[in-house]
Amino acid sequence: MPNNCTLPMRQALQISQGKYMPFTPFHMGPGIAVKALLQGSFSLMVFGWTQILMDIQPLIVMITGDGHLHGFSHTFIGGSLIAIISALSGKYLSEYGLYILSIDKLKQIKIRWWVAFISAFIGSFSHVLLDGIMHSDVEPFYPFTTNNVFLGYWSYSEIHKLCVYSGLVGAGFYFALNFYQNKSK
Numbered sequence: 001m002p003n004n005c006t007l008p009m010r011q012a013l014q015i016s017q018g019k020y021m022p023f024t025p026f027h028m029g030p031g032i033a034v035k036a037l038l039q040g041s042f043s044l045m046v047f048g049w050t051q052i053l054m055d056i057q058p059l060i061v062m063i064t065g066d067g068h069l070h071g072f073s074h075t076f077i078g079g080s081l082i083a084i085i086s087a088l089s090g091k092y093l094s095e096y097g098l099y100i101l102s103i104d105k106l107k108q109i110k111i112r113w114w115v116a117f118i119s120a121f122i123g124s125f126s127h128v129l130l131d132g133i134m135h136s137d138v139e140p141f142y143p144f145t146t147n148n149v150f151l152g153y154w155s156y157s158e159i160h161k162l163c164v165y166s167g168l169v170g171a172g173f174y175f176a177l178n179f180y181q182n183k184s185k
Contacts, residue, residue, distance in 0.1 A: 046111065
């Protein structure tokens with residue numbers, strides 16, 4: 001990669017080479033597994049909304065070339081604030097999305113507040129953890145320490161496999177369980 005590239009140009013080259021991807025879908029794999037385990041006590045839509053909100057700061061840094069790529073949003077304190085925002089906004093956005101996607105418009109799905117908050121916090125904390133394993137600029141325990149104890153715990157390949165396989169197993173378990181529950185009714 002040329003050394004004279006600006007930060008956004010370098011990151012665009014890295015994206016095109018598959019080295020970095022904003023709003024990665026890999027974060028959804030563990031969320032699908034959690035949905036399979038918790039069923040109605042977890043909102044995959046609020047979880048997904050949280051993943052998007054978590055990566056707004058890195059997106060802004062990539063566009064402007066100014067700032068810390070995985071900054072405050074990728075700390076447990078920042079993730080907690082994002083989880084609160086995500087739960088408050090994601091509950092209503094998810095209910096509206098589920099209404100639009102629903103075949104039976106008379107049967108509205110309501111997400112309970114505690115489900116929205118649990119889903120958002122699982123989303124933000126898992127995001128900090130997964131990115132902390134993969135990215136050297138993540139400082140999960142800032143402002144208490146800039147040390148990232150998660151970095152390199154697993155390789156890129158291992159973490160990607162974990163995310164993909166947890167999503168596949170979770171989806172299989174979720175649909176199998178729903179199939180057998182509906183069959184026994």
